[in-house]
Amino acid sequence: xxxxxxxxxxxxxxxxxxxxxxxxxxxxxxxxxxxxxxxxxxxxxxxxxxxxxxxxxxxxxxxxxxxxxxxxxxxxxxxxxxxxxxxxxxxxxxxxxxxxxxxxxxxxxxxxxxxxxxxxxxxxxxxxxxxxxxxxxxxxxxxxxxxxxxxxxxxxxxxxxxxxxxxxxxxxxxxx
Numbered sequence: 001x002x003x004x005x006x007x008x009x010x011x012x013x014x015x016x017x018x019x020x021x022x023x024x025x026x027x028x029x030x031x032x033x034x035x036x037x038x039x040x041x042x043x044x045x046x047x048x049x050x051x052x053x054x055x056x057x058x059x060x061x062x063x064x065x066x067x068x069x070x071x072x073x074x075x076x077x078x079x080x081x082x083x084x085x086x087x088x089x090x091x092x093x094x095x096x097x098x099x100x101x102x103x104x105x106x107x108x109x110x111x112x113x114x115x116x117x118x119x120x121x122x123x124x125x126x127x128x129x130x131x132x133x134x135x136x137x138x139x140x141x142x143x144x145x146x147x148x149x150x151x152x153x154x155x156x157x158x159x160x161x162x163x164x165x166x167x168x169x170x171x172x173x174x175x176x
Contacts, residue, residue, distance in 0.1 A: 009146070009148070010158070010162070013161045018161060020165065021161075021164055021167075021169075022168075023161045023165060025158075025161065030130075033157075034131040036164075037075075037127040037130065037160065037163070040163045041119060041120050041124070041127075043167055044068050044071065044116060045120075047068055048064065048113070049112075054109075062107070062169075064170045065107065065110065065112055066102060067166045067169055069102070069110050070101075070107065071119055072115060072122050073101060074159070074162050076126075078126055078159040079122070081093055081142065082129050082130065082155060085141070085142045085151075085152050086133070086140060088142075090142060090143065091143075092143050092144075095146060123163075137152060138151065138152045139151050139152065142155065
């Protein structure tokens with residue numbers, strides 16, 4: 001049975017705590033964002049070293065390998081999106097179908113060692129990008145193609161929830 005695509009609008013996590021992973025957007029200080037991204041990336045090698053990393057725990061849940069490949073690609077995507085916010089006036093951000101990407105890129109068959117190296121590099125790059133944002137640029141805006149608007153700050157918090165939530169999905173605790 002294939003994974004059922006997630007069509008949820010997760011932007012609500014910017015307004016209230018996530019009941020699944022416990023993430024609280026209101027407690028994230030933008031200054032801490034780069035360190036939190038790097039901390040998250042540091043947990044993935046343990047996931048990828050697992051004996052059954054490519055095995056799904058059930059028919060409707062990604063494997064640890066698939067989650068790690070997704071987190072790598074989320075880091076890449078949000079680095080691109082952040083640069084668009086900084087370089088363009090109120091850009092329209094195209095929809096990204098994470099489930100279609102997982103299938104087309106065969107997340108389930110990727111090499112865990114390569115995914116680990118690529119995830120680390122992508123996380124470092126996006127962390128560095130957020131670290132370089134000037135204070136006067138944090139309120140620059142963008143719109144997502146399905147309606148929600150973001151500032152640089154809310155984009156960063158929204159992104160952080162995504163990677164924290166997936167760490168939770170593979171059963172790692174997020175230490176605040």
